[in-house]
Amino acid sequence: MQERADIFKLEPVSVNPSFVKGEEIFYFLGKYSSAVIPGTLKVDKDGFFLYWVADKISGLAPCSDKILDISIIRDTRTGLNAKTPKDRGLRDRANFGSSHSLEDKTVTISCGTDLVKVRFLSFICSSKDVAKIWYNELLKVAYNLRALHGSVEMFLQKKNMLDYVLFIVTTNLDTCQFSEQYLTFNELVDFLNKVQRDPRLDEILYPYANKQNALNIIYQYEPSIPHKTRALLSYEGFLRYLISEECLPVKLDKLDLCDIAKPLAHYFISSSHNTYLTGDQFSSKSSSEMYRQALLSGCRCVELDFWDGKHMNKPIVVHGHTRVKEILAKHAIDAFA
Known part of the structure; x- marks a missing residue:
């Protein structure tokens, strides 16, 4: 959580x-x-x-x-x-x-x-x-980082299936052999601490869930007002909680972009080999577009193989001594603009 x-x-x-x-x-x-x-x-x-x-x-x-x-x-x-x-x-x-x-x-x-x-x-x-x-x-x-790393709920909403999934679950609770149709806040606290919480976490930095944490979840995700007033979480509300952003495997704030303040050796740098190729290294095509796409994907180290061009003495980028089709070096450099 x-x-x-x-x-x-x-x-x-x-x-x-x-x-x-x-x-x-x-x-x-x-x-x-x-x-x-x-x-x-x-x-x-x-x-x-x-x-x-x-x-x-x-x-x-x-x-x-x-x-x-x-x-x-x-x-x-x-x-x-x-x-x-x-x-x-x-x-x-x-x-x-x-x-x-x-x-x-x-x-x-x-x-x-x-x-x-x-x-x-x-x-x-x-x-x-x-x-x-x-x-x-x-x-x-x-x-948008929050959309790219969305919750199950968001992707079900995108597929227009959220209401359908909730209906299927709530109408088939008998197959799960549940004795009750809801969780009390005490049962929810037990779930948060005994099932969902990582036992390796430091108790001071990551304190155990308490009654207020459980009530916040009930008020946020329980669709039934009578259940809210009685501090009960129905299984539809419980499901809404499980597929929400609160239960993502990675904290959203860890995905945010931050300034690189430490020495370069502290970081992994995404790099690219033969960046200009659209296929294999022997007979495929070269394209300046590949430089744009590599940079957009997060790559920060690309390769340019410069050779003397046969026509008009203009430098080219190509995989040497192969059948790969060349591109003008000017077009490759323009792709960085």
């Missing part, structure tokens, strides 16, 4: 109200897309999903509407790093709103379940300022 004062040190997910309301955009799905589609871009109030809905005037079927799990967003980009249509006709059609450049009004989202299988989605906003808001705040939601 975590100390209650520690649980809420990490900032909860905060979704900009304008994201919930929705923003008029044009969306452009990849460099091979042959269309820019008008629609509305939204985020649900819990910050679980990003979704965009095509306007009726686009003539597209409802199946063209898309949804993206925000937890797999790896990066957001705008300005020179945004991916915009190359076709002049598409650019003219999508360039609505303010007179800012199309790149400045575009937010490109990099997403994927791993570093290599990354795809890009571009959304063209009405102004540079609107694009900047989505660029900054969407990434904050995606990298």
Whole structure:
């Protein structure tokens, strides 16, 4: 059990109200897309999903509407790093709103379940300022530590299964052969101290749970008001407690970013070998995008293999003496910007 004062040190997910309301955009799905589609871009109030809905005037079927799990967003980009249509006709059609450049009004989202299988989605906003808001705040939601290390309750809520699981448990208590339908606060104190507490903990630094700790849990998680007034915890309330943030295996405050104040030798540094490769070391492709993805994943030591280029005397990055396709050193360095 975590100390209650520690649980809420990490900032909860905060979704900009304008994201919930929705923003008029044009969306452009990849460099091979042959269309820019008008629609509305939204985020649900819990910050679980990003979704965009095509306007009726686009003539597209409802199946063209898309949804993206925000937890797999790896990066957001705008300005020179945004991916915009190359076709002049598409650019003219999508360039609505303010007179800012199309790149400045575009937010490109990099997403994927791993570093290599990354795809890009571009959304063209009405102004540079609107694009900047989505660029900054969407990434904050995606990298919120409290959401990335959420409780069982949060993930059930995300899957819209929380009420279903609670119903299944509370309607099948007889199979568990429970003599009572609730725990008293004394029984809850015994559970906290004898079952849940790690006996190796120091008693002074981590004191045993007491009556007040049990009552706090009952008041927080018991859904029945009559049970609360009698200081009883039903099995639904007990389950809500077990799947809550208070019962995470790692304290949330330990996940927070902190300043590195000790000598470098006190830390593990995530490093990367042949960072530029998208596959094997003999015949795969090199990509400057791999440097971005490695850095976003927490890597702080990357490898650049510089070689003399055969054309225009420009240096390249490549796995030497193999069939790996090269990239310009300039593009690899630009990826760090």
